[in-house]
Amino acid sequence: MTANATRVLVLNSGSSSVKYQLLDMGSGTRLAVGLVERIGEETSRLSHTPLATGGDKRETEGPIADHDAALKAVAAELAADGLGLDSPELAAIGHRVVHGGLKFTAPTVIDDAVLKEIERLVPVAPLHNPANLTGIRTAQALRPDLPQVAVFDTAFHTTMPEYAARYAIDVETADAHRIRRYGFHGTSHAYVSRKTAALLGKDPSEVNVIVLHLGNGASASAVAGGRCVDTSMGLTPLEGLVMGTRSGDIDPAVTFHLRRVAGMSTDEIDVLLNKKSGLVGLCGDNDMREIRRRIDEGDERAELAFDIYIHRLKKYIGAYTAVLGRVDAVAFTAGVGENAAPVREAALAGLEELGMAVDASRNAVRSDEPRLISPDSARVAVAVVPTDEELEIAQQTYALVNA
Template structure:
């Protein structure tokens, strides 16, 4: 038997998401989520992964299935070492652990998931797919911060970018939707969820992205501030007496839309705006202002933009965000079709006007499929 199924595992700090994909026919025989790890009946990641194995076994698709070709693991940070999907070995695990200082909230959980899965199926190929890998093609002019080079190199301070599997999938899907050759397509991808990022993609290759050393940089997000003057940190420490941990919590968990108006759900913000809530209106305006700045900046970076693509929860579902972000940009060749934009659909679709020089599309992201595709290609090579 030629095994064609890939189990994709996304092991987070308090949850494990899984999806089983069959690469032969595109089907998804199983998916699930184990939440609240560390609480109640799921004490740790080992228990969570064993629960995943039990759920699959109950469906007749256990980890011992001969149809299983590999396990693909989402790993948030690959640093400069991992720039492509990588077959997992003991040395690779050690290297990922060494990157924990760059992603202290994510990489430890990713490593735990890898270790447990390898214990459960030590004979099965397992592959790490890194969020940062797609952005590793950025030129040094985009990846370097303008700080002392020796200090930056000593502490691995540079822009890495995140949501890479989403940006990779969506940019490729855009070429298919538009029936264009990927190599000749310049695309701005706007991944707008609770975490949000933008990328400039030239011929399928990332040349710039909004997130940096960490996922804090860039767009206004659900609870993260995005871009700010770095001296704000010094000011809060010196004048406000805040510790580094307190500032970290403020900027990552108590800022963004939540910090501006008390809500980080765009649907609720929209409802409040409809009632004339000024705090919600201002939060929306700040969110949109930042988003428009990145569209303009990446238009300049690319020189020519063929497509702008919205994806992830807000990008796929909020017609108001899409309309506000691109309003008045006809000078850049961008025109939305009002009817197409407001049409509710779960499918990839074009929402720009016929007269628009730049195609605007909504493409639902599929990070699990991207991880499975990269994993399967590696183990079949």
């Protein structure tokens, strides 16, 4: 790596998409962002914004057969802006990998052994790890000489104590099949908990934070002194909060009931709980803006869905207050957490005895900056902190290759 190599390309490879950002870690600026979606379809689309040149977003449509073709198209777009993957300024490529199990507790330079372990974890992340592997292998083929770094969604949560991570099932069975709570959205929880401490003018080691990552996928974490001690997602991202299309917490016997009484297959139950439940299952919509619009028009199904969503959220806030013992801040982040003021207000309504409250005027302000929305007199700070998982991945990647 050359001395002036300060750029990091961040890749987030999904089953039919690739999100990417090119960042310059020397100047702390984004040079380009983009998304390839509907890979493998005739209607594939590539959206690319060259931030370095101040150019307009470019969109192209047409068939992109696979991830190899997608990354080559991304490379061509970057090259058109003078930001090609062959640049000596490119220090590394950072990859989001959803499941790292217990083995990967920090960002890791990818080699054959790392690839094999990520592949070994496919059974506990069948929707995510295969796509992550495809992205890694494609990037390796394009730049075999460049360090490729895996940053794991689960890594931040590996600090959970065993009593928080273990399920109360037979230990031998659990260990044989790697059944435990791993947690996800770790890069977001790490970033937001640190930013919340900075907002309070304190070191992360001094602050206890409840982080609420509320997007279409949603998770909560209890962070004590910069270390995760509990989180709502478990073996998979299905456990925990009510989400856009996922049920979150549910009696495990519901699955047996659906098998025996409804005659549903395992795959059908999987689809039901992951793609046809949550808000969309309750009211037909998983967009919080649309749900709030329907509530304003008197739609009872939308109102019930919202109430169930808030009830579950409030339960986790209370539970993590008990887990932490002392809460210095509650931080809302991700699409819903950052933009839905009614969600923030409702989630903390009635929790004044816990020291938590929202100032209505502050809560109504929209901003891309971290901010406090609690009254000055509140015992617990309430913050809205825009997450930046790509920046977190880039920072961890750059720090590792420069260590």
